[in-house]
Amino acid sequence: MTLEVYNWDGVGYKPLVFSDGWQVALLNWEPLFDRANLTEIERHNHSDEVFILMIGRAVLFTRREGEALAAVEMTRGTIYNVPRGVWHNLVATRDVMFTIVENRDTHLHDTEIRPITVDELAALDALLPAWAQAG
Numbered sequence: 601m602t603l604e605v606y607n608w609d610g611v612g613y614k615p616l617v618f619s620d621g622w623q624v625a626l627l628n629w630e631p632l633f634d635r636a637n638l639t640e641i642e643r644h645n646h647s648d649e650v651f652i653l654m655i656g657r658a659v660l661f662t663r664r665e666g667e668a669l670a671a672v673e674m675t676r677g678t679i680y681n682v683p684r685g686v687w688h689n690l691v692a693t694r695d696v697m698f699t700i701v702e703n704r705d706t707h708l709h710d711t712e713i714r715p716i717t718v719d720e721l722a723a724l725d726a727l728l729p730a731w732a733q734a735g
């Protein structure tokens with residue numbers, strides 16, 4: 601075969617292309633992306649994670665240990681790289697779709713999840729644009 605074509609229109613994350621050391625996934629809206637449902641934050645200790653916003657609106661927020669939480673309103677078609685070891689998550693509209701590039705099987709072997717703290721939520725709320733605020 602000279603071409604493989606993949607799509608994913610389900611809820612959440614779906615790895616679709618696997619190569620020697622990397623994978624490409626699609627990530628669609630899931631309830632956690634509504635600010636009102638945000639309860640956790642994650643990191644990967646052995647892989648950077650690349651996010652490319654394809655459809656919708658999104659805020660990518662990050663926090664490195666010992667530093668303040670940061671947030672960026674994403675622009676479609678721009679590459680956002682979250683370095684390994686950096687806590688991160690998203691707030692997004694229900695029509696959102698991302699392309700994700702990361703080490704192969706990161707979702708199986710290298711995802712650490714913890715509850716987001718009250719202080720982190722307060723810092724995030726101060727940074728979110730009006731469209732992303734909890735309803």
